[in-house]
Each structure stands twice: as C-alpha cells, then as structure tokens.
Amino acid sequence: MSDKNIPSHLFKALIEREQKGMLRKLATNYPVIDFCSNDYLGFSKLGLLSKKLETLNQKQESAYGSTGSRLISGNSTFIEEAEKQIALFHHAESALIFNSGYDANLGLLSSIPQKEDLILFDELVHASIHDGMRLGLAKNYKFKHNNLESLKDLVQRHQKDFKNIYIVVESVYSMDGDTAPLIEITEFIKPFENIFLIVDEAHAIGVFGKQGRGLCNALGIEKNCFARIYTYGKAMGCHGAAIVGNNILRKYLVNFSRSFIYTTALPNHSVSAILNAYQLLIETDQKDVLQNNISYFYSKTSGIKNMIKSQSAIHCLVVGSNEKADTLEKKLAAKNIYAKAIKNPTVKEGSERLRFCIHAFNTKQETDVLIEQLLK
Ligand SMILES: Cc1ncc(COP(=O)(O)O)c(C=O)c1O
Missing domain, CATH: 3.40.640.10 (Type I PLP-dependent aspartate aminotransferase-like (Major domain))
Structure with missing residues (x-):
C-alpha cells in the first residue's frame, strides 16, 4: 500500500503492529459495568463533582x-x-x-x-x-x-x-x-x-x-x-x-x-x-466506601493464581500474552463488564494482563459477577 502524501513507514509500522496483535484502537461503546476507569471515587461518574459545581x-x-x-x-x-x-x-x-x-x-x-x-x-x-x-x-x-x-x-x-x-x-x-x-x-x-x-x-x-x-x-x-x-x-x-x-x-x-x-x-x-x-x-465518605470494596475484591481474589498482590484500587491478573488478554477482555465484555487488557508493549512480553480498577460505585453484585467469570 502506498500514498504519495504519507511516508511509507507509517503503513509498515501499523501493519506490523496489527500482525502482532498490538494495534491500539480508540473505542467509544464501553461495557456498562465499570472495572476500568480511573474514577475510583465516582466523583465524575456519580455526578458528585458536577452537582457541586452547579x-x-x-x-x-x-x-x-x-x-x-x-x-x-x-x-x-x-x-x-x-x-x-x-x-x-x-x-x-x-x-x-x-x-x-x-x-x-x-x-x-x-x-x-x-x-x-x-x-x-x-x-x-x-x-x-x-x-x-x-x-x-x-x-x-x-x-x-x-x-x-x-x-x-x-x-x-x-x-x-x-x-x-x-x-x-x-x-x-x-x-x-x-x-x-x-x-x-x-x-x-x-x-x-x-x-x-x-x-x-x-x-x-x-x-x-x-x-x-x-x-x-x-x-x-x-x-x-x-x-x-x-x-x-x-x-x-x-x-x-x-x-x-x-x-x-x-x-x-x-x-x-x-x-x-x-x-x-x-x-x-x-x-x-x-x-x-x-x-x-x-x-464525603467515598474513600471509605472504596476501601471496603477493595477489601471485598481482594478477599475474594487473593487466592487466584497470577493475581498481583495489591492494596490499592488497581488489581491485575497476569495472563501472559496479548491474545489471552484480548480473549478475556472480550469474554468479560460479553457479560457487560469493562476491564482492560493491558498488553505488550505497554507491559513486558509475558506479563500481559487484565487490569481491574475498583470503584466506590461498584456493587457487591457486580464484583461477584466479575469474580465468577475469573474463576471460570
Ligand atoms: C503514575 C502516573 N503518572 C502520571 C500520569 C499522567 O497523568 P495525566 O493523566 O493527568 O496526564 C499517569 C496517567 O496514567 C500515571 O498513571
């Protein structure tokens, strides 16, 4: 493929990425249950901040x-x-x-x-x-x-x-x-x-x-x-x-x-x-709510092999390849759960993973559905 107005290495680099399963793409239609965003306290999603500003x-x-x-x-x-x-x-x-x-x-x-x-x-x-x-x-x-x-x-x-x-x-x-x-x-x-x-x-x-x-x-x-x-x-x-x-x-x-x-x-x-x-x-007490949710998630997942130990809002399951990470992301999305595959080159080859961000707004039921899928 070539185009007079585009340097050829752009095509080459993108094709290479695609072939290795490493191509990054922007998405808009996220699954509803959020175990992905950085909005740990829900200040944005719950409208707490916009209400306060209004x-x-x-x-x-x-x-x-x-x-x-x-x-x-x-x-x-x-x-x-x-x-x-x-x-x-x-x-x-x-x-x-x-x-x-x-x-x-x-x-x-x-x-x-x-x-x-x-x-x-x-x-x-x-x-x-x-x-x-x-x-x-x-x-x-x-x-x-x-x-x-x-x-x-x-x-x-x-x-x-x-x-x-x-x-x-x-x-x-x-x-x-x-x-x-x-x-x-x-x-x-x-x-x-x-x-x-x-x-x-x-x-x-x-x-x-x-x-x-x-x-x-x-x-x-x-x-x-x-x-x-x-x-x-x-x-x-x-x-x-x-x-x-x-x-x-x-x-x-x-x-x-x-x-x-x-x-x-x-x-x-x-x-x-x-x-x-x-x-x-x-x-607000959103931080305490978040901490309770983190403890709940941790207590339920700490026994799962290849979970990285964490006390924070970020928890990861290492799956070991871009392909496996993509597959698990898709399986969870089919259950309406959004958790992100973090792939190589963002992380080292062999340490590709699913990342779960815990929020104050995640319900116990949502967490249980996620964990059930992970245990499968
Ligand atoms: C550790 C760390 N530092 C800095 C940044 C960049 O912050 P911002 O998103 O505000 O540019 C990030 C964002 O992902 C991060 O994880």
Whole structure:
C-alpha cells in the first residue's frame, strides 16, 4: 500500500503492529459495568463533582478560557489561591498546577536534574517520567521494580560520579497496583545530603492517607520528599495535576519547566473543579466506601493464581500474552463488564494482563459477577 502524501513507514509500522496483535484502537461503546476507569471515587461518574459545581455562583470560576500561559495572561489570584490550598492540604510549602500529570512529570524531570546528576527510577514508572528524562540532560538508570537492594546497589556504584541523585518512584504503580517501599527508601536516603526523592502519587490520591491525601501522608513521609506529583484525572474525577514541594522548587519550575511555561494555563473552571474535588474528599465518605470494596475484591481474589498482590484500587491478573488478554477482555465484555487488557508493549512480553480498577460505585453484585467469570 502506498500514498504519495504519507511516508511509507507509517503503513509498515501499523501493519506490523496489527500482525502482532498490538494495534491500539480508540473505542467509544464501553461495557456498562465499570472495572476500568480511573474514577475510583465516582466523583465524575456519580455526578458528585458536577452537582457541586452547579451549585456554585461563580463568575471568574466559570471562565472558559485562561487566555494565555501563566507567565503571560493566564495567571490569576484564583489559581494562586488554589495552589496555596493544595499546598496546605498536602502539608507542603507550595504547589504548582500543571495541565496534566503527563505535563507535570515532563516538566519536572526535564528541568530539575542536570548534566552532572543521576536519576534512578523504578523500572515500572509511567511513560511521562521516561519522556521527561529523555528531554533532560541527566544520566539515568533503572532499578528493579520495588527492589531496595537493586536501588542501593546503583547508589553505591555511582554515587561518587554524580553531584545529585534523584530517585523517582510511584506510590502506586499504574500497571500493577502495588505500592513502593517508601519507608525503606526514605530511611535509606536519610544520611545522604545529595539524594532527593520524587514520588508520583497519581493513583494514591483519594485512595490512601487522611481524607485521601495519598500514600506519603499515610506513611508519614511527606516531609521526606523533594517533590510529589498529584494528578486530578483519576480519583479526583477531573483534570490537571500539581507538583508540591518547597518554595524554591515552585520558583524554579516557574522559571525553567517548559511544559509549564509554554502552554495555555488551565481555565478557572478547571481549577474550580480541582478545588471542589478536594472539598469532596473532605466532605464525603467515598474513600471509605472504596476501601471496603477493595477489601471485598481482594478477599475474594487473593487466592487466584497470577493475581498481583495489591492494596490499592488497581488489581491485575497476569495472563501472559496479548491474545489471552484480548480473549478475556472480550469474554468479560460479553457479560457487560469493562476491564482492560493491558498488553505488550505497554507491559513486558509475558506479563500481559487484565487490569481491574475498583470503584466506590461498584456493587457487591457486580464484583461477584466479575469474580465468577475469573474463576471460570
Ligand atoms: C503514575 C502516573 N503518572 C502520571 C500520569 C499522567 O497523568 P495525566 O493523566 O493527568 O496526564 C499517569 C496517567 O496514567 C500515571 O498513571
């Protein structure tokens, strides 16, 4: 196949993907029973957030365009006030809002570590962290997933050759649902003055900690982190992200983080959604409902072979091939259950899986139907 206006490698790459069963496709008609979305607390699906926003008599909060980047015309006292509230909630000196978690990681990892620095990252960190490192100047090495010995070994081997070391982990891993050994990592780095911890809390906000403050809060290590990333497109049911840390970090990002500087700021109605999602964390007991549902799912599935152990809202059954993952996804869809096949190249070959995201709105009956299918 060829077309004068399209480079031939596009055809080739797509055909190759299709032949390997790896072709990604957009879908719209999702099965009704949701074990897939990141809306863990149901803030979006149950309309909790939209109801709350409707009741507000907002003027500037409802503006639909921010009119520019934060450094040109897109800043406001409203967004700065929001950042102060976010910082307060997460027990940090300051917060800086980004347009998405992807942008936040890109802007952080590409601007902070320098040529003479080293980044050590868990091998399962999110693509946005990889992309941020690719844009930056620092050398980087991966350590084995959740393996403190592997991390220690890299520190010992390379420490003398670099000025600063940044360790990057996720508190909850998006493809496995397991949690990083944050206490052990913070204990290990305590004696080093030049090792800094960055924790992506994308899948922990709303799920762990007091009023959903995240895993760093639950473990009492908020102050041991150099930077924490909170995203709002998951349990918070809206969109955007914030990096929290000290005042110098915020000032530096405003000056050097390109994904913050060179993009139109979030409009005030998006910022208002974020603030209202925080209010819902405080006012509702959706987190407790979610935790009960997680415990129920875990108690029923922990005996199933190849389930990855997890206390979070993300649970996975490893099936070992793209084909098997697709087949199981289809079987569940036939029962109106939406759970996603996570395939290679998103995960390593041989670790292809079905991922189940547990929500506050999932009923016991829905969970039972899902488990019955898995046991089959
Ligand atoms: C760990 C992690 N970090 C960052 C992101 C990106 O966040 P956003 O969807 O807000 O761009 C994701 C999204 O999947 C994620 O799982």
